Amino acid sequence: MPKVTVYKLLLDMIKHEENFGAYWIYLALKKGYLQKEDDPKSIYDVPFTDEEIVEIKAMNKRDVLGINRIKLYATSISDTKYALYFARTPYDAQMLHATIYGSKPTKWHSIYNQHKYTSILHNETNEEIYLFMLKERVKEFPYYIGEVVVGDGESGVKY
Structure with a gap:
């Protein structure tokens, strides 16, 4: 050891x-x-x-050591759904969102500090995982995490 x-x-x-x-x-x-x-x-x-x-x-x-270069961004796609992305900038997330959804929302929320210890059900791997752990696994940014449902008792990442 x-x-x-x-x-x-x-x-x-x-x-x-x-x-x-x-x-x-x-x-x-x-x-x-x-x-x-x-x-x-x-x-x-x-x-x-x-x-x-x-x-x-x-x-x-x-951020002298570059610890927080990749952030978690969210943008609303309906009243109860948000698309989540890991990206360096809101612009990077916006460009990936446009590729996936065909539109470029201008309102983005940087939510990493509030949610890095939040766990989500990641449907791709069918596991409960903390967002900071998921970020460690990602090899290339920006990265689309998926859609999260908020507020109606349902939760998890949807594809």
């Missing part, structure tokens, strides 16, 4: 989109408070100043 290090923890935090922890470790490595091979428990001993905490938040906002 490979040894768990600060660097391995950083990679895992990036993979699982644990932004604050990832930027905490990144800045600690950059400032020399931690070394890549250190035990992960040492992250609790980093003596960050208030200014450095502000720097961590600013890096997160700018």
Whole structure:
């Protein structure tokens, strides 16, 4: 079993989109408070100043590590149905939507932060899966997830 290090923890935090922890470790490595091979428990001993905490938040906002480049977008296709897409930009989702549905809606909702831990019934694989896990499996973006029904007791992704 490979040894768990600060660097391995950083990679895992990036993979699982644990932004604050990832930027905490990144800045600690950059400032020399931690070394890549250190035990992960040492992250609790980093003596960050208030200014450095502000720097961590600013890096997160700018997405310096590229953790949140792919977002989850939704657009309404009826009163109770939304089409869901993973894409870098709303424009990318809009172009794919036009290919699938023949129209280009202009109203898009970025819903990833609110729903990355939401599970859906993915009809293609017939499994219940968290959206952040589905995003990991996708090889090419933009990606059409399917239609989700909201509000009437029915749920799941429909094709």
